[in-house]
Amino acid sequence: MKTPVHYLPATMLAPPNPITVNLIGAGGTGSQVLTALARMNLSMYELGHPGFQVTVWDDDVITGANLGRQLFAKSELGLAKAVALINRTNRFFGTNWKANISKYTPKRIAGASLTISCVDTVSARLDIAKTLRSAVRQYGEYHRDCPKYWLDFGNDQFTGQVILATVGTLKQPKSKKYRPVGSLPFVTDLYGEELAKGEATTNTPSCSLAEALEKQDLFINSTLANMGSSLLWSLFRNGMTENRGFFLNLSDFRTQPLKVA
Numbered sequence: 001m002k003t004p005v006h007y008l009p010a011t012m013l014a015p016p017n018p019i020t021v022n023l024i025g026a027g028g029t030g031s032q033v034l035t036a037l038a039r040m041n042l043s044m045y046e047l048g049h050p051g052f053q054v055t056v057w058d059d060d061v062i063t064g065a066n067l068g069r070q071l072f073a074k075s076e077l078g079l080a081k082a083v084a085l086i087n088r089t090n091r092f093f094g095t096n097w098k099a100n101i102s103k104y105t106p107k108r109i110a111g112a113s114l115t116i117s118c119v120d121t122v123s124a125r126l127d128i129a130k131t132l133r134s135a136v137r138q139y140g141e142y143h144r145d146c147p148k149y150w151l152d153f154g155n156d157q158f159t160g161q162v163i164l165a166t167v168g169t170l171k172q173p174k175s176k177k178y179r180p181v182g183s184l185p186f187v188t189d190l191y192g193e194e195l196a197k198g199e200a201t202t203n204t205p206s207c208s209l210a211e212a213l214e215k216q217d218l219f220i221n222s223t224l225a226n227m228g229s230s231l232l233w234s235l236f237r238n239g240m241t242e243n244r245g246f247f248l249n250l251s252d253f254r255t256q257p258l259k260v261a
Helices: 030-046 081-093 122-139 187-199 208-212 218-239
Strands: 003-007 021-026 052-056 098-100 114-118 150-156 159-166 178-179 245-250 255-257
Touching: 003 122, 021 030, 030 052, 030 245, 081 218, 081 245, 114 122, 122 150, 122 187, 150 187, 150 218, 159 187, 159 218, 187 208, 218 245
Parallel strands: 003 178, 021 052, 021 114, 052 098, 114 150
Antiparallel strands: 150 159, 159 245, 245 255
């Protein structure tokens, strides 16, 4: 029996221009994912790929509760999260990435080949799903900014998941060794009810770092960010993947891959 795999489209494996990326959420996970994207961008460029052009979306500002668990300093208190992260990343890595201090909503369609969400609520994910489907119709299949992938990061205090999805069905090459799979389902279609159950425990604002750590462990975000970014790196490095995500339990260090099916 052939192993199911998903192939990265040739237009993203060897594109003429940088791949457009919308990173939605610049908090505990998003701040870590942005750094991983910058490292990937530099590595891909050295390997002959044009890399990424990233826009970070977040309308929140930095508070004292964000220090320690998120990648912010005391000197950045009161600044917009997206602006602080993008300015720092651009200076360090020499990129020209952008910050948007608005919410990413269906009323503000902004296409990108890859959408990465690091949000806290089911409603935000439902909005992203709706926006991505609308963007496909607006941009058209062959537009540079027509959405192709959605990589979603989600977690509670000690557990989390990363799910890779396609926006529609992506054309796959023929293979004698593998069974190509062109459609990977949205996280909202797969686990909408489960996400809703866990939402109430994680989306309440915290007044201090100590209070924030009661809701999300210190290293759950960075662990998810690194593992999820490794999944993305593998897809671009190898041009294919047998995995479309994973589940993580940091309290007993268990990880369960989610296979392409």
